[in-house]
Amino acid sequence: MGKKKNYLKSPDLLPISEQGRTITSFGYSFMWIGMVVVLATFAIGGAGVINLSLPYVIIATIIGSLAIGLFISLTADIGIEHGLSFPVYMRAPFGTIGTHIPSIVRGVTASMWFGINTYFGSTAINAILNLLYGFDNWFICFLLFAIVQMVNTALGIKAVERFADLAAPIIIIISCWMYVSLSNTASAQGRDVWSWVESPVTGGAAFTAFLVVIFSNMGFWATLSADIPSISRFMKAPKNERSWLKRNKSSLIGNLIALPLTQTFMVVIGGVSYIAVMNYDPIVGLQQAASGFALGILLLMIVLAQWSTNISANIVPAATIFSNVGGPKFPFWAGVISAGIVGTVVQPWNLFGIIIPVLLFVGGILSAIVGILVADYYLLRKRRVNVPDLYETTGQYRYLNGVNIPGFIAWILGGGASYFVPSYSFLVGFFVGAGSYYMLAKYWWFIKYKQAEIEDPDDEKYLGITVGRDWFIEESLDEVKDNIIGGPPVTDIGTLKQ
Template structure:
């Protein structure tokens, strides 16, 4: 076995076997509570009530949340069925080298979210220090908070994660309290929470405003719609289960039920914050609603909640991507530093001000990837995958110098289409990416580079948990040991 193949077979990229899967229905539901408590979601609610009543913002949020949850579950079957992560399966529609380009987009997006969440945590820290000592320098707090999180992640310190398990449910309680306090504040100013709109729109403009809220919610979670296999490969699922719904039960409950509920709750608080104080920045709204010791405790919980979310949902995925793209020369800790640098230089305090158009663009770019994944996995390969070759440098996924040009073209066109029709970005990107990839791959690319699982659609050879298989990939080190034993 060629040592040059080693970068394709790093331990964190190998398939997860059935006995390594330890996340069930309840476990994933709890994970979603933690992940969906993201204060940046306040912006969607605050922006929504500038054009629509709160009731319609909630409906649009539920539609978008459930829709993106369905996409997550559909793509997540890749992890459940084969135990494969996002960057590994992406070698099929993009090539062994080409996979790095969309993976980098996912990594950079995660790094940007790291910056935004760090900004919220930093302003909360600044608020605490201002209460206690009269200190007021949020940027210094930002740099300090970023450094602490990155060091924590690079060293793998788990203490903060255990403490922060309490932070997410605490933030939900805080949000419920904020809703009551801010609703009263809005009423004092003559603003009815459920009917007040800053600049009401009607007709076509109202439909567009509604769809912007839908697409913003989809764009908000678009990274996970593409990257869900990296998490779903750890989900418990019964062997030899051919029923798709039973096999993906953990995903369905978490992504289609729990996430929309928690996400909608966060959107509501953002909307009420804007109605009450014309500002959807959660820290500003909280400072308007509380004071003294209570405010200090609430701000501290915000710090820990952002810390917890950043570690698991942003820094680790971004660092993993950067480390995988860089190969053996870029260890995980270096990936963490790169993620931190990207999260800082994008100036997240400015990103938050343009978060809605940013979400539409990000959602469109990533939705084309989701559409390509859907076509490649379900339509062309029929869920059968030649997993062994995904880890071979010169296997069927090498294509042309490591690139699947069909996937690249479909992604570019799908992304541009979503950009030009931004009010419908996710749907446009998904449909255009999926259709173009199907045509190019089926009638052109896979004629040039034949795919074993398409030429020979055999379940026993190319399905995973559905036929009770755990994929085993021989690593370079194992090959050396076997060869030494033979030589002796």
């Protein structure tokens, strides 16, 4: 009888070596261009211009985007330094079993976003087909669009990057066209998009509205700031580079340049759309602002944007999480299918009107996880990680029956605090989560459950690419045999040697 299989060693979750990292700074920036173009981004602009002039909405968006870009860059280093995905590193602050609970919350949230964006894209596809052939059945468009996206993602991260490279330039060009079309509609109605507001407010109300735009932008990307390691582990980075800034160059360019620029432009389009036709949904605005071939091209941009967004920001993270929960016999492609099923079962077409504030609330809860990750990785372990033990059922991250209690206490405190101050949910959740986790872990839990990298902070033992290391996770002969015979496809077996 063979040795019991280690459920933590799914081939799709093993550390990515330097050779396996294919995403360049250019490719990552293009991913951001595609990820930002979603209905919720337009909604921030539409809601903003109700109380503020467009220039103030732009300033608030830039501030919020730069702030969340910084948080994303901090957590991205986990993937860049050690090649680890989000659910695997979560074993450190939550335990080898406890990691599943917060991971599933993020996975379900990502799947719901997948459903929302697929529905948004399917309405555009339906409009195109109706324009060309008189076809009118958005649900069939939804199912077909979902299947195509899942197949694209299941082909691997290189296919994701190649699609982003194709879609991004088209999205940029057509976004400019969209802006001009909507601006002309507004001008034709005698509305100046750079000064007109609906029910303008002043004083304290204006300041509050300004803060709401800032934290809406931050809350919107809170989910990705938690699980960005699932993408950043595929980013190219220099070996033996001690400088954090140089090592994270690709991440910083995408998070602090591509994200703020694209986010701001799309918020502007949402604001202009609301000014032009009293609706932040550009599909509605475009159908009034354009017709014929021009309308078809503009709607095609919406489709490409949802496709690109869903793959990078939603399906990849969700599939990685579900694969982690399912264990070695539940490969990445099965996680992709699971994400698609969850995204459909929640019926995004019925939840469409309320789902954005709900998911922003969830973002506030997840901000506590971001705080816990930052405190655990930077303040306690100082970027040093005992990576092999992350894959051991009886290693140092087992804690109490697989659960790290301070992680859950801090998550409850941070998430609960964010609930009472929704306008500041991200910052409150982050700092309460980080502070409480640091105090509980350092002065209580880690005294009882010793952590090797904290007791002996040796660079050569516990750093990754900074000291030129590719982490190698050994598997038993039975595990290798199971993986080859009944596990992942041949293309995944190579990760066993990384």
